[in-house]
Amino acid sequence: MIVAIDGPAGSGKSTVAKAIARRCGLTLLDTGAMYRSCALLAVQAGLDVYDPANTDAIVAIARAAEIGFEQRDEGQGVFANRQDVTVQIRTPEIDIAVSPVSAIAGVREAMVARQRAIAGNCNVVAEGRDIGTVVFPNADVKVFLTADPQARALRRAVQRAGGDAAKDTGATADQASIDEILADIKRRDAYDSTRKVAPLKPADDAVHIDSSILSIDEVVERILSLDEGLRALDAKAGPSDDVFGMKGPAGTSGRTKPAKSGTRAEKDGGIPGRLRAFGNNSFDDYYDHSMGDYPLPAKAFLGLVVIIVGGVTKMLWPWSIEDAGKLADKSAGRMIIMNHGSLLDPIPIVVSCWMRGVSVRPVFKSEFNLNKLTTWFFSRVGGIPVNRGTADMKAVRRTKAALERGENILIFPEGTRIKSDDEPAKIHGGFALMAQLAKASVVPVAIVGARDLRPKGASIPQFFKRVYLKAGDAISFDSLNVKGKKQQAKAMEELAMKKVVELRDHLRAKHPGKM
Ligand code: DC
Numbered sequence: 001m002i003v004a005i006d007g008p009a010g011s012g013k014s015t016v017a018k019a020i021a022r023r024c025g026l027t028l029l030d031t032g033a034m035y036r037s038c039a040l041l042a043v044q045a046g047l048d049v050y051d052p053a054n055t056d057a058i059v060a061i062a063r064a065a066e067i068g069f070e071q072r073d074e075g076q077g078v079f080a081n082r083q084d085v086t087v088q089i090r091t092p093e094i095d096i097a098v099s100p101v102s103a104i105a106g107v108r109e110a111m112v113a114r115q116r117a118i119a120g121n122c123n124v125v126a127e128g129r130d131i132g133t134v135v136f137p138n139a140d141v142k143v144f145l146t147a148d149p150q151a152r153a154l155r156r157a158v159q160r161a162g163g164d165a166a167k168d169t170g171a172t173a174d175q176a177s178i179d180e181i182l183a184d185i186k187r188r189d190a191y192d193s194t195r196k197v198a199p200l201k202p203a204d205d206a207v208h209i210d211s212s213i214l215s216i217d218e219v220v221e222r223i224l225s226l227d228e229g230l231r232a233l234d235a236k237a238g239p240s241d242d243v244f245g246m247k248g249p250a251g252t253s254g255r256t257k258p259a260k261s262g263t264r265a266e267k268d269g270g271i272p273g274r275l276r277a278f279g280n281n282s283f284d285d286y287y288d289h290s291m292g293d294y295p296l297p298a299k300a301f302l303g304l305v306v307i308i309v310g311g312v313t314k315m316l317w318p319w320s321i322e323d324a325g326k327l328a329d330k331s332a333g334r335m336i337i338m339n340h341g342s343l344l345d346p347i348p349i350v351v352s353c354w355m356r357g358v359s360v361r362p363v364f365k366s367e368f369n370l371n372k373l374t375t376w377f378f379s380r381v382g383g384i385p386v387n388r389g390t391a392d393m394k395a396v397r398r399t400k401a402a403l404e405r406g407e408n409i410l411i412f413p414e415g416t417r418i419k420s421d422d423e424p425a426k427i428h429g430g431f432a433l434m435a436q437l438a439k440a441s442v443v444p445v446a447i448v449g450a451r452d453l454r455p456k457g458a459s460i461p462q463f464f465k466r467v468y469l470k471a472g473d474a475i476s477f478d479s480l481n482v483k484g485k486k487q488q489a490k491a492m493e494e495l496a497m498k499k500v501v502e503l504r505d506h507l508r509a510k511h512p513g514k515m
Helices: 013-024 031-045 052-064 090-100 105-121 133-134 149-160 175-194 215-223 226-238 283-288 296-316 347-355 373-380 393-404 430-437 485-510
Strands: 002-006 027-030 067-072 076-079 124-127 141-145 206-209 319-322 334-338 360-365 384-386 408-411 443-446 467-471
Touching: 002 133, 013 124, 013 215, 013 334, 013 443, 027 076, 027 105, 031 052, 031 067, 031 076, 031 090, 031 105, 031 124, 052 105, 090 105, 090 175, 090 384, 105 124, 105 149, 124 133, 133 141, 133 175, 141 215, 149 175, 215 226, 215 373, 283 393, 283 408, 296 373, 296 430, 319 347, 319 373, 334 393, 334 485, 347 360, 347 408, 347 430, 360 393, 384 393, 393 408, 393 430, 408 430, 430 443, 430 485, 443 485, 467 485
Parallel strands: 002 124, 002 141, 027 124, 141 206, 319 467, 334 408, 334 443, 360 384, 360 408
Antiparallel strands: 067 076, 443 467
16 A cells, blocks of 8 residues: 655645554655755765765665664654754755755655655555655556645744644744745745756645645545545544654554643544533633534523623614624525724624524634633624634634524624724725635625713723614625635725725715714
């Protein structure tokens, strides 16, 4: 059995290959580590890897190199000429040096011969750039794994900061390092795909999988579904536990006791079921599960909050929604977007959707999770936190899943509350991307009057001021008549925000004096 996984840096190949090796009892062949080892040995020998005059010397080093792997609790150890180079081969210096070294035909010949020799003795899952095209053109399963460059850069940035974006899918990193890594990834992509020898390209018969917003488990399941033999190996090796760890020698499944931590969804093998009351559910469990799966006490709490907060706010600031029926569609999740003027804004939407029997999940900035109590509260009312200013792929995945389950998402694209029309509002276009991924329609909504509830300088809000909302028609991606994914998202972002402004202006004209 040979499983070939090719793809660019940061596409998730290594984690996916590791998980498959572990689940199906295959030997993991990290071919990138072999080229990295050659680059390290050349650098250690004092060779300038960019100087063509050194090509023969580098090829000689590669041919003579003894490269070996060792399975460890924390992952795979790599040895080159009996030194443990596991850490050294992952430095930024080797990230750069490996490109010219791996482009040398003689180096590749030497490495490919070894890769084939290893696969001659056992079942392997090999990951690299040319596995399906050159090394094992007859592989049983061929996958070309991609991910958008932002997502790949985020994973690498988290990895560099000592985290693991695969284990902690909510992990984030600072934008400066993401940008720096993004530039390096683009440089390497260009180099690896345009080099003469064995360029990075999918085999004609490879199955393409985009891992940008899929979890590792989802990618692994998709790969397992491609081949009966692979599924049989998986079944033979027993039920899956911690797919991220690798224990035992290469080529053994090395199953370990179940992971101690993890969300219920992870513990349930990625298939979310109903959350148990008092079941020690984590906040993540609430973000990942359908609100319909919340335990009864949590549902009762939400009902109470809706009735009390809805009732009190309606009394203090009588609010009403024109065309509220457009907010909810029982057959499909909708992305609701609106302008943002006060903390009251989400309440009418949550109450109206709740009364129509449709869950709505407000996306809120993670800074609102000030302490355990606020985090607890937001998780119970269906909130999904987002780390702003970073590529928060976990939030994207969660909103996509919620929309696909038929839940509504509520987002304020202006990000922060806008206190005056003179304030320039930067629109966060993420809502269009999330809606597009879930093929959900976008419903524009406007609110007026809320901004005046606490005028500038006032320490307490003013009561009994009316607040008006209006929902617009749902906009579907099909109705945009725009080709190309990126162009579609951009068009949706512009049109939906334009509609919000139109609705707001309509309300202002109808209720003079209201902002
Ligand atoms: O997967 P990685 O980032 O560890 O790979 C390191 C480098 O090695 C990468 O820049 C491309 C090269 N490589 C290759 O040319 N062919 C392979 N089969 C694997 C990696």
